[in-house]
Amino acid sequence: MASLQSLAFSSPISHCSHQPRSIPVGLSIGAFHSSASSSFNGQSLHLPRSSSPKVSQTNKNTSRLTIMMVKPVIQFIQGIDEQTIPDVKLTKSRDGSNGMAIFAFNEPSVFDSSSVVGDITGFYMIDEEGVLQSVDVNAKFVNGKPAGVEAKYIMRTPREWDRFMRFMERYANANGLSFVKK
Helix, strand or coil: CEEEEECCCCCHHHHCCCCCCCCCCCCCCCCCCCEEECCCCCCEEECCCCCCCCEEECCCCCEEECCCCCCCEEEEECCEECCCCCEEEEEECCCCCCEEEEEEEECCCHHHHHHHHCCCCCEEEEECCEEEEECCEEEEEECCEEEEEEEEEEECCHHHHHHHHHHHHHHHHHHCEEEEEC
16 A cells, blocks of 8 residues: 655645636647546536647747646535545555555544535536546544545546546645655
């Protein structure tokens, strides 16, 4: 079993205010597609065909490609980023065909905003490739007050495992996490 642990005792990210963010649907470099799957509703999302990435001319002989990157975030309520950094435990089958990630959030910020914004609708991991989601979310209560959230994300194919690991690498780099193999 392996886990990702925070390098710092207190993260400056946890002190940020809750601001909804606009998340681009996707980013494609090189090949462009006329449609993509939306993981939120399982419905097709039709994107207009584009001829090329946006290139800005700085002078006659040079051009510059501008690429927008999305900070990887976790959300329990769509549009509201979770500020608490989780402990993550990973398991993988011996043959590498499937695996599971368990996210443990102690005193998550979602409880601060859920009374104003709405209920927890799932577990969403968002980066520049898109959205990974799960509905396997459980809240822990101590003396009638919310104390934590545990979310599970199951990967059933090596492709899903690779996609999850790309998200986790981005999320770990953005939030000061390190990989510890046990």
